[in-house]
Amino acid sequence: MSPADGARPAQRDTSSPSVETPLLARYHSVRSHTAALTLPLSAEDQVVQSMPDASPVKWHQAHTTWFFETFLLQAFDPDYQVFDPGYAYLFNSYYEAVGPRRPRPERGLITRPSLSEVRAYRRHVDLAMADFLAGPAAERREVQALVELGLAHEEQHQELILMDVLHLFAQMPGDPVYQGPPPARRDDPGPARFLRFAGGLVPVGHSGGGFAFDNEGPRHDVWLEPYGLADRLVTNGEWLEFIEDDGYRKADLWLSDGWALIQREGWSHPLYWRLDHAGGWWEMTLAGAVPLDPHAPVAHVSYYEADAYAHWRGKRLPTEAEWEHAVRRQGEGGELRQASDELWQWTASAYLGYPGFRPAAGAVGEYNGKFMIGQMVLRGGCSATPEGHVRPSYRNFFQPHQRWMFSGVRLAEDQAAAEADIDAFRQDVVAGLSQPRKRLPSKYFYDARGAALFEEICRLPEYYPTRTEMALLDHVAGEIAAHIPDGAALIEYGSGASLKTRRLLDAAPQIAAYTPVDISTEALLEAAEAIRRLYPRLLVEPVAADFTQAFALPAVAEGRPRVGFFPGSTIGNFEADEAARFLAEARKLLGAGGRMIVGADLVKDEGVLIRAYDDAQGVTAAFNFNLLARIDRELDADIDLGKFAHRAVWNARDSRIEMHLLSTEDQVFEVAGREFSMRAGETIHTENSHKYTVEAFEALAARGGWRLAARWISPDPAFAIFLLQE
Numbered sequence: 001m002s003p004a005d006g007a008r009p010a011q012r013d014t015s016s017p018s019v020e021t022p023l024l025a026r027y028h029s030v031r032s033h034t035a036a037l038t039l040p041l042s043a044e045d046q047v048v049q050s051m052p053d054a055s056p057v058k059w060h061q062a063h064t065t066w067f068f069e070t071f072l073l074q075a076f077d078p079d080y081q082v083f084d085p086g087y088a089y090l091f092n093s094y095y096e097a098v099g100p101r102r103p104r105p106e107r108g109l110i111t112r113p114s115l116s117e118v119r120a121y122r123r124h125v126d127l128a129m130a131d132f133l134a135g136p137a138a139e140r141r142e143v144q145a146l147v148e149l150g151l152a153h154e155e156q157h158q159e160l161i162l163m164d165v166l167h168l169f170a171q172m173p174g175d176p177v178y179q180g181p182p183p184a185r186r187d188d189p190g191p192a193r194f195l196r197f198a199g200g201l202v203p204v205g206h207s208g209g210g211f212a213f214d215n216e217g218p219r220h221d222v223w224l225e226p227y228g229l230a231d232r233l234v235t236n237g238e239w240l241e242f243i244e245d246d247g248y249r250k251a252d253l254w255l256s257d258g259w260a261l262i263q264r265e266g267w268s269h270p271l272y273w274r275l276d277h278a279g280g281w282w283e284m285t286l287a288g289a290v291p292l293d294p295h296a297p298v299a300h301v302s303y304y305e306a307d308a309y310a311h312w313r314g315k316r317l318p319t320e321a322e323w324e325h326a327v328r329r330q331g332e333g334g335e336l337r338q339a340s341d342e343l344w345q346w347t348a349s350a351y352l353g354y355p356g357f358r359p360a361a362g363a364v365g366e367y368n369g370k371f372m373i374g375q376m377v378l379r380g381g382c383s384a385t386p387e388g389h390v391r392p393s394y395r396n397f398f399q400p401h402q403r404w405m406f407s408g409v410r411l412a413e414d415q416a417a418a419e420a421d422i423d424a425f426r427q428d429v430v431a432g433l434s435q436p437r438k439r440l441p442s443k444y445f446y447d448a449r450g451a452a453l454f455e456e457i458c459r460l461p462e463y464y465p466t467r468t469e470m471a472l473l474d475h476v477a478g479e480i481a482a483h484i485p486d487g488a489a490l491i492e493y494g495s496g497a498s499l500k501t502r503r504l505l506d507a508a509p510q511i512a513a514y515t516p517v518d519i520s521t522e523a524l525l526e527a528a529e530a531i532r533r534l535y536p537r538l539l540v541e542p543v544a545a546d547f548t549q550a551f552a553l554p555a556v557a558e559g560r561p562r563v564g565f566f567p568g569s570t571i572g573n574f575e576a577d578e579a580a581r582f583l584a585e586a587r588k589l590l591g592a593g594g595r596m597i598v599g600a601d602l603v604k605d606e607g608v609l610i611r612a613y614d615d616a617q618g619v620t621a622a623f624n625f626n627l628l629a630r631i632d633r634e635l636d637a638d639i640d641l642g643k644f645a646h647r648a649v650w651n652a653r654d655s656r657i658e659m660h661l662l663s664t665e666d667q668v669f670e671v672a673g674r675e676f677s678m679r680a681g682e683t684i685h686t687e688n689s690h691k692y693t694v695e696a697f698e699a700l701a702a703r704g705g706w707r708l709a710a711r712w713i714s715p716d717p718a719f720a721i722f723l724l725q726e
Contacts, residue, residue: 030661033386034061037161040179043115049108050171053402054164059091059107062118064154065125066091070098071146071364073128076137084113094370097363101347148211149364155386159406160668162384166286170272177291182287186295192230193327193550195335196415198543199224205354206393215368216393218356222321228415229318229326231550232337233345233408237294239301240281241415242309243269253311256306261401271300271403297342297408304399305378306346306409318412320349320395323379326350326552327392332437335550335588338661340381340390351375351397354588375399380460382406426635426672432684433676439685442573443519443546446494447630451523453623455499460619462611465569468719469599473500473567476712476721477507480597483710483723488558489513489670491590492565493547498527500567504597505535513539513556517547548574548582553589560627563588567599569719572656572690574718576700579690583704587726598663599603603691604717606650613657613689614649621646624659624686637671647683655696659687697722 020028038046038057043468046057055063066087073080090110092101102110113121137143162178169176198268206212207218242248248268261267270283273292281292283299301309310316318326327339352372359369375397381390384406398405411494425444458466473480484490488511492501495516505511514531518524521544528542544553553562564586567626571579586596613620624646631637647660658682666676679683692700697720698708706724713720 010429018156020514021133021138023138023144024130026151027129027133027147028126030154030386031122032159034064034154034161035122037158041165045165045168046115046167047108047111049105050168051404052105053404054167055104055107055164056110058115058118059110060157060161060164061122062087062091062113063093064150064157064627065118065122066725067150067153068129068147069125072143072150073125073132076143077128077132077139080128080132083121087113087121089298095363095366097366107410146364148714149213149367152211152213152389153367155389158386159382159384162286162403166272166284169286170284174202175284177288178286180287182285182290183293183296185293189232189235189337189490192232192234192411193335194411194415195550195552196228196545197224197226197232197326197329197552198554199226201408202321204321204324204393206391209532210391212391212393213368213395214365215353215357215372215395216362216391218354220355222325224319224325226412226415226696227318227322229322229336230315231335232409233297233342233410235294236281236283236292236296237297239270239298239309240292240294242312245312246297247312250312252549253308253309255304258302258308261302261304267305270298276464283361297338299343299406299408300403301346301407301409302403303346303398305403306407307348309409310411312391313411315411315413317346317348318410320347320377322412323347323410324392326377328558329552329554335585336552337660338380338408338410340385341383342382343382343406344378344396345380345408345410347377349377351377351395366501371397378405378407385560416471422634429631429635430674432671433671434674435687438676438678438683442650442687443548444630445516445623445627445687447626448519450623450626450630451520453619453626456619457615457623458499460615460617462615463620464608464612464717465719468714468717469567469569469721470503472712472714472721473503474720477503477711479712480504480721481508483595484508484511484563485561485593486510487512487560488563489515489553489560490563490565491553491557492516492567494518494566494568494584495524495527495542496569498531500599501531501565502534504565505531505538511538513541513560515541515543515554515557517543517545517551519544519546548578564590564594564596564598567598567721569599569601569689571598572601572692573688574690575688575689579700580703581656583701583706583724587705592726594726595709598701598724600697600720600722601689602713602718602720603655603693606652608717609650609691610648610659613659614646618646620659622650624661627686631671635672637669639671640667641670643667644684654688654690655692656688656690658685660685661691692720694720 041057049056063326074082089100089104092098132138169178201221201223203219204222206216207219247253248262274282276282282289283292306317323345326336353369359365378396380399428441432438457463490511495501495518498516516524516528524542524544528540531538532540539556541554541556543551543554574582587594590596625641628639628641628644632639643664645662645664647662649658651658663678663680663682665680668675694711701708701724706726708722709725710723711720
């Protein structure tokens with residue numbers, strides 16, 4: 001097309017409406033952002049098409065304009081004059097109901113209209129839309145819905161512009177820069193941790209309220225088995241290990257189509273990686289070629305590559321339902337990092353319609369439904385995604401071989417609760433018994449038998465901590481309750497039988513939800529059911545997890561102020577560094593404005609302490625021996641409990657009571673297929689119970705990012721309850 005092909009419509013009045021509605025303001029904002037994205041580009045940059053999957057930037061600008069012209073102005077404004085009838089053929093993408101269109105691979109051959117004419121086209125439509133949205137038609141729901149769809153559509157093309165520019169520039173000599181400077185080098189993110197999710201029957205899809213694409217609904221229930229999801233994305237450094245282990249050359253890691261593809265195309269690394277003459281890796285980015293950052297997330301990988309990497313790691317990709325469930329459940333203090341601000345994340349889910357999905361009638365119905373074949377779903381968002389564009393239910397989709405988009409990898413694993421618990425138990429026991437000074441983690445005391453024994457310990461006359469803390473709670477529960485916000489969710493760490501919880505719930509009826517967290521699933525479920533019976537209006541949702549590791553909060557804690565509850569001086573079981581880390585992690589999980597109520601035993605006479613941990617009836621000894629019995633039962637061991645004795649000692653230097661299992665003779669035993677030997681007098685260290693001064697605990701809390709807001713101290717034998725705030 002050229003100006004000689006025919007006269008243009010007369011220019012419309014360029015004055016803005018006297019009152020700009022929110023919808024019109026959003027229209028101007030989105031359209032202006034598209035124009036801003038083109039500013040670093042020359043006219044020549046905006047004409048070239050680097051591959052059939054990409055489109056020229058000029059075409060993106062014209063196509064998004066054509067959408068508003070076709071589906072709004074022509075449909076609803078009888079006075080609108082089409083800018084150029086020929087543009088319907090040039091800039092229609094895939095709407096068959098609208099008419100014929102230019103084949104996608106030939107978009108780079110459209111040199112006419114010129115860039116200046118496309119910009120004039122955008123101005124013409126923008127002025128018409130400004131008039132249109134200032135008029136009565138803008139009050140119609142159908143119009144509002146189409147405008148929102150058009151704006152979301154344009155935001156998608158804003159991301160596509162950056163994808164296509166990067167691919168174009170990666171083909172050019174000289175590594176051109178779209179926009180600098182290069183991003184700062186990342187800090188080491190540390191090992192990926194797998195957050196555990198119990199699964200169950202969970203809702204998936206858009207819940208209503210606000211804009212969503214039709215493919216995000218209908219909302220429906222999906223059954224999920226227990227699973228784990230990595231707390232961060234796979235890094236470049238981790239991908240390098242895959243390459244160095246010949247991951248691209250091992251056919252057994254790859255799906256058949258993926259293996260054929262990488263053989264045919266010669267793939268051996270992510271799309272924009274390259275080696276220099278010295279053997280160093282570089283990566284092409286929008287800021288030009290930069291040295292590969294090993295701590296940054298790996299980007300621009302296909303589904304086939306993501307799946308092969310997951311198999312190499314002995315993991316898998318998450319389903320889209322798992323991903324959405326995890327994101328919705330983590331809450332403000334969650335540990336699921338890089339959910340929507342770095343890279344889209346491949347899932348193992350094919351792009352299909354949800355149960356009950358029906359495309360809209362007419363051409364707009366072609367927006368999503370017609371592509372529900374041969375594509376895989378990605379979830380999240382990326383650094384190129386416009387702010388506010390995505391949500392947890394958002395479904396992106398690409399073909400499994402494509403990788404020019406900003407795609408990354410988050411790993412998942414199957415994690416049936418019992419199997420995961422046994423595996424962790426086995427690893428920790430073998431590791432502990434393999435140390436020169438043998439030790440076992442105290443968290444494994446609390447199977448169903450151990451929890452029952454501990455409740456018996458709490459009733460012993462020698463064991464003052466529980467009795468003293470209970471009495472203190474009875475006396476000050478009302479004062480503590482005054483610090484708990486209305487509608488709060490109470491998160492209890494290591495809940496046991498939840499006996500102390502009842503004191504707090506009675507004093508604080510404003511608590512709306514309760515989540516007990518415990519490693520012993522059997523005891524946890526029994527305690528949760530008891531609380532449900534006693535407090536029928538309270539929302540109760542337990543989490544079976546090791547609270548010393550990252551875990552996700554359930555739905556009942558979403559959108560509520562959160563209060564942590566950690567009674568029983570269990571914090572004294574941690575080493576100082578572990579306790580500080582635990583408090584820091586709790587602060588993150590509880591989120592902004594969170595509070596933490598912690599019970600802690602105070603320093604006192606040594607005789608009182610020894611008797612509390614070595615009672616005359618031998619209940620504490622049975623509690624200690626039960627750990628060996630559990631190892632015998634669950635880990636195929638042959639330990640003779642008769643060759644051990646219970647010992648409790650006061651370590652004044654470290655201000656703690658220590659519990660040990662003393663070998664009474666030389667012995668050899670087997671655990672999980674491993675043989676261990678012990679000499680007479682050698683011990684297995686099973687538990688510490690640190691005792692604090694107020695000053696020492698305040699310093700510990702500060703290391704975890706908390707300040708001491710209040711404290712309550714019992715008469716001797718002294719015990720304290722501390723209230724911590726950010």
